[in-house]
Amino acid sequence: MNLHQFRFVQEAVRRNLNLTETAKALFTSQPGISKAILELEEELGIDIFVRHGKRLTRVTEPGQDVLRSVDVIMREIANLKRIGEEFSKQDSGRLSIAATHTQARYVLPEPITQLRKRFPKVQVSLHQGTPEQVARMLLDDTADIGLATESLADFEDLVTLPCYEWQHVVVLPLEHPLAAVERLSLEQLAAEPLISYHPSFTGRSRIDQAFAQRRLSTNIALEAIDSDVIKTYVRAGLGVGIVAEMSMRHEPAGGDLISKPAGHLFGSNTSRVAFRKGAYLRSYVLTLAELISDRLSRSLIERAMLGHGDDYSL
Structure with missing residues (x-):
């Protein structure tokens, strides 16, 4: 057994068992990878992969255990390299x-x-x-x-x-009617077109849950992954923004946007x-x-x- 065999097996799984892509990623030949994997299987006495002709189709049950061991070995090899780098080049x-x-x-x-x-x-x-x-x-x-x-x-x-921990804030143009409201409610926000994050980003799930718990429907005018994009469309008048509080920390004083705390509506993240x-x-x-x-x-x-x-x- 050797590290090349372990690296080939690990990379083949990462590349969805596509040996052509594996060979490209490792700058070697496909036949070389196939031979190395077969030699490893022969030495272990088990099949790591199920094959259809020369093509790998899936990982066998014992192959899953082999992969877990290979992952540990390769992780420790990487750690050894880092330890060497740490003490040879401290800074x-x-x-x-x-x-x-x-x-x-x-x-x-x-x-x-x-x-x-x-x-x-x-x-x-x-x-x-x-x-x-x-x-x-x-x-x-x-x-x-x-x-x-x-x-x-x-x-x-x-x-x-x-x-x-951090909280969301509601972002409004200075002239928006809600800018004069001291403590916003979910009902007030539900009545507005909203601009906020994509569902998988920046605490958006808490926002959706808060409206759902109150059985309030929302009008999501636009979703984005970038707070600056959200603020841009608030400035354009597309709707009311809901962003992470840290995205408003460096907005200039006396600018064209105002932010309102929304921790009481959406909780902490x-x-x-x-x-x-x-x-x-x-x-x-x-x-x-x-x-x-x-x-x-x-x-x-x-x-x-x-x-x-x-x-x-x-």
Whole structure:
């Protein structure tokens, strides 16, 4: 057995058993991959894959167990590389971050700026996606750390920790009649065309639940994943916006929009930071987590990575 065989098996599953795509991804030949997998199966004495001719069709039951072991082995190989890098180059490397648009646009700029001041040789790579895509990037080892509000806690192979709470706000043009209302109600909002997030983003599920619990129908004029887009269409007069409060923090004083608190309508949301279970976290990854939230500490994260973080809450 060797690491090439393990890598071929793992990548074949990632590529939906398409050996042509697997060969392209690994810069090798399809016959070479097929031969290596067959040799591994022969050495183990089991079939990892079911075949139809030369084509792989599915993973066998013992093959599932083999894949789990291969994942552990390859994860530890990656950890060994990180440990070597950590101690050979203490203050340099590459940090890959996965986050939703709201986190990347409004939460991460200051922590990343501070991180770069402390670790100027660290190259930061920022990936944006849906909450589920953020989770997948962590699981695929594309990202070292992830930040989102939804979905992260639903993946058992991730270690997730709550880092801060936030609420929605209602965004209105200054001349809108509701701008003069001190405390908005769901009934008032239900009577307006609404502009808010796509259902899988930024606490949108809480908004829908609040209206549903009151049996109120809503007129969703537009959905977007970007708070700036929502504000743009509010300015255009398309409707009333519902956005995350952090997206309004840097709006200029005396501007053309006004925001109204909506925590009493939609409750609080919790953003979470996440890591892949078993991953070795380099010093600057832990530092970034601490910069994102003062409730996260290096020792707390390390305890959580060892399986002792279930009792932590905001």
